[in-house]
Amino acid sequence: MAAHQLTLSVPATPIAVASARHQAVDEIQRWAAELDDEVVHTAELVISELVTNTVRYAATGQVRLEVHLSEAVLRIEVYDSSPVLPQPSLPDQHSENGRGLFLVGALTDRYAAEPTPTGKRCWAEIALTAATGPKAAFSLPLQRS
Structure with missing residues (x-):
């Protein structure tokens, strides 16, 4: 499988989440039609959660x-552009939100948040390989909210 890369810049608005998710998933499917449906669906959820968190909590502009x-x-x-790193938590059973990073951690093999010079x-x-071994521990500590 050849290496591929996609870069999208979207406005930090709720409507941009769906647009980014659809564009990215369409491109992923074009790159590798042989990717397992589970990988594509997981990528779709992860893209949605990460972009949503950014739009909701951190971003202004792009x-x-x-x-x-x-x-x-x-x-x-x-x-x-926000330097504030996410603080994932385990929401109580009645919370309507707050599970995004928990899901990302549960569905992916590794994840983290790190500062950059601009945010x-x-x-x-x-x-993508079958022999991935045990999942890495969460890079971001979870706290009960």
């Missing part, structure tokens, strides 16, 4: 989404 496909990994990165990058990786 949000940059990058998707990288290599032989072994599909990597999703979302950049924004931060939140990323997640989905391994």
Whole structure:
């Protein structure tokens, strides 16, 4: 499988989440028609959660989404201008939101958030090989809210 990369810049608005998700998933499917449906669906959810979190909590102006496909990994990165790193938590059973990063951590093989010179990058990786070994521990500690 050849390496591929997609970079999208979208406005930090709720309507942009769907647009970014659709464009990225369409491109991922064009790159590798042989990708397992589960990988594509997982990527769709991860893109949606990471972009939504950025739009909801951090971004003003533009949000940059990058998707990288290599032989072994599909990597999703979302950049924004806020230096504040996310603080994932385990919501109580009655919360209507707050589960996004928990889902990202449960569905991907690795994920983290890290500062950049202009804000931060939140990323997640989905391994494409069958022998991935045990999942890495969460890079972001979870706290009960």
